[in-house]
Amino acid sequence: MPGPVENYFEQIGRFFLMVGRIFAWTPRPPYDWRELLRQMVKVGVSSMPVVLLTTMFTGMVMALQTFTTLRRFNAESFVGSLVALSMVRELTSVLSGLIVAGRAGSAMGAEIGTMRVTEQIDALEVMATDPVHYLVVPRVWASTVMLPLLVVMGNGVGIFGGYLVAVVLMGANPISYIDRTFQFMDLNDLFSGLIKAAVFGFLMAAIGCQQGFYAKGGAEGVGRATTAAVVVASIAILISDFFLTKILF
């Protein structure tokens, strides 16, 4: 039996093989637009409520926490900038990535894992259909497109949540709050957040699919693949976030 170290490197190797196959197969016809659209709905629309809920409350909590702290230094007018910048640059994309990994990434792991253990993937291959092309490519690109869109909405909702708490609950001046919100933000902040989101979307879908793709051992194997899809994707998102932040700013 291979030890944990071999296993670890095997996983990494498989991941890069999977990424290679995704890029190799993407430009090749037939293009399955309907499947792409179906996956976009699955990833984007179904995760929307929970993403919006999370970012809304994160914005609210940030405002609540920072307002009381900054008031001690008479700097509460900066709450708007603080909430907006942290949400747009960092929090929305990471939180959305983690949530979508838990929802959609795990579903991909389970779905493709089940197809693997019930020989459906073999059946695809036998019928001259590459399973990466047919199953993985639409899922990965759907996630890469949809996660940034979720993040755009999450940003808006998060900033609005901060506004609600600061202005309605804590009695900040609404005009200056909105002013401060956009004072220090430029398009770069927004774009860097969106680039991160796209990368997270790609990673979490590729990892989810890869875990399912190599599932073995019946129902238990599918369970393991599903868990690994979420755990590995979450770790990948957190680690890549550090490096992306380093590169993008």
Place this chain on the structure above:
Amino acid sequence: MADPKIRIVDLHKSFGPKVVLDGLNAEVAPGESLVVIGGSGTGKSVLLKHVIGLLKPDSGSVLVDGTAVETLDNRQITEFRRKFGMSFQEGALFDSMTVWQNVAFPLQRLTKMSRQEIKDRVEECLSMVRLEGTGDKLPSQLSGGMRRRVGFARSVAHKPEILLFDEPTTGLDPVTTALIDEVILDLSDRMKCTAVTITHDMESAFRIGDRIAMLHRGKIIASAPPEEFRRLEDPRVQQFIHGHAEGPLSEDT
């Protein structure tokens, strides 16, 4: 004898420390129906997966029409697989698609049939396995036996030259088993298909096989036409045919 359609030469395959195929040799003539029998876990499915190139041998070779399967690259193997129809143990139906879409799938992928031709062929295949009118159902709404029959219909839809059946009748009632056997016979007789069938069911093995081969410990230990096979004196063969619990096969598991 004409050149064999499928020729397997000294095939070895291990998964980790477990040796599954250990120098297996076999030949299947064009139009012949070969039945492979053997206990569970003796590598029968692994053998089929080598023939169609889903698994690569550790050593040895599988030749189909003279082409070594393991040397084909990705693009060639796609072309190569058009010759085959394969049905899997549990049917392996795509559970996100309806029955109709499942049977139509190989036609859309492997042939240039028009929409109407595909429609006619799917109806024809479904009626062949007596499942008319189930086209709109999802696989999860079918019984195990029905799923198996749909998988069977799907594997023969594009009229392949070579049919590979992985336990097509295991767990089916006797009437359905006889029905599937008849379809296999019909395909191999009328369409001149070459067929390799894996089964545990001795009755159907004798019915559909032009030749029966027994797999044991990664090798073919006996191979003969049905009547002759029944009379073979090898105690392992006799034990398997008559389903005795005691005997040489039970000793080494």
